[in-house]
Amino acid sequence: MTARLGTGLDDRLPDVVALYRDLHAHPELAFAEHRTAARLAERLRALGLEVTTGVGGTGVVGVLRNGDGPTVLLRADMDGLPVAEVDTVAHRSRDTAVGADGVTVPVMHACGHDTHMAALVGALACLAADRSGWSGTVVAVMQPAEEVGGGSRAMLADGFLERFGPIDVSLGQHVTSAPAGHLYARGGVFMAAADSLRVTVLGRGGHGSTPHVTVDPVVIAAAIVLRLQTIVAREVAPADTAVVTVGSLHAGHQENVIPDRAELKINVRTFDPDVRARVLAAVERIVRAEAAAAGAPEEPVIAPLTDFPLLVNDVEATERVRAAFAAAFGEDAVHEAPRRSGSEDFGCFGEAAGVPSVFWNFGGLDPDLYAADAQQPEAAVASGRAPGVHSPHFVPTALDPVLRRAVEAVLVAAGCWLAD
Structure with missing residues (x-):
């Protein structure tokens, strides 16, 4: 897959950017991602995937089959946060919603889940359009309610593995406050x-x-x-x-x-x-x-x-993905991530299935915000030069490098198992 990196991506990237802007402008809270789920289901059906909606509430699962081979789970999360976005981009969110406590709140994709969804759809479009370089099955998971830690468990409780398994590996990614084009991963315990x-x-x-x-x-x-x-x-x-x-x-x-x-x-x-x-x-x-x-x-x-739960990356599988990233993008763009005190429920899928999980971060903001310090981007956040996730200022502005690298990362990581 590395040799076929980004096949057709140049032509598809404008559509990926347009989808991102639409999702960013209309975020929804955990377990209320009704519009988001409908938009994603529509996109996956148009790509020829077998689509199931309402999994674990608002979850969407798309299955793309291409002959014999491993089954790879690719996950993106869908929910936004009760945060009022600052007015920096034309596609900013102006939406509100009624929270669980009955109070109306502003809603924003302040954690970047819009980039995850758009990138996964973009990667699926590349895989669906050109099947000559890979074989196996992709199970694309659009997961609700990551922010409250309940989405993956709700999908599993709704018979996810019985309906869409077995799987061989579980892969996921998350944008972070770091320069666009850079990737961050670590084996073992990754998130708290x-x-x-x-x-x-x-x-x-x-x-x-x-x-x-x-x-x-x-x-x-x-x-x-x-x-x-x-x-x-x-x-x-x-x-x-x-x-x-x-x-x-x-x-x-x-x-x-x-x-x-x-x-x-x-x-x-x-x-x-x-x-x-x-x-x-x-x-x-x-x-x-x-x-x-x-x-x-x-x-x-x-x-x-x-x-x-703890998010624990399989050491061998993570090194496999890291090496593929380095071969595709260069060693200078791939970094050993620190243990992060943030939390994720992505690992529930791999743990329930008993298969390796690999989760990595990709940079989501203008590289100029981080000076020359791509290895330790947290310094730019601590100094106030760059916003962190969950901030009302956390909005990618350099969309081509951010979304391009996010799509490419999914293709390269999945290719570690699917490539012929």
């Missing part, structure tokens, strides 16, 4: 496990002038926030890694009313199952202990929100 919890602290409300007859949940919540910071500093070994974040804290409505409850949302990220268990146990211990120390009338309620 993530656990999100909702904690409700139950106190006893009353008037702000008589705090002595209340049990103030705001004070308990504040103590919990501060105490949680000691988990990483004092309970996780220096050689290990963990992140504990309180991203949301809500209590009360008026300054002279002590509320009867406070709600915290906590996110934990880890790279090791034992560390994960210890950190989660410490979170629960601290929450309950601070409530008890304050004399709370009831135990706090701790409820899980979302969880992502």
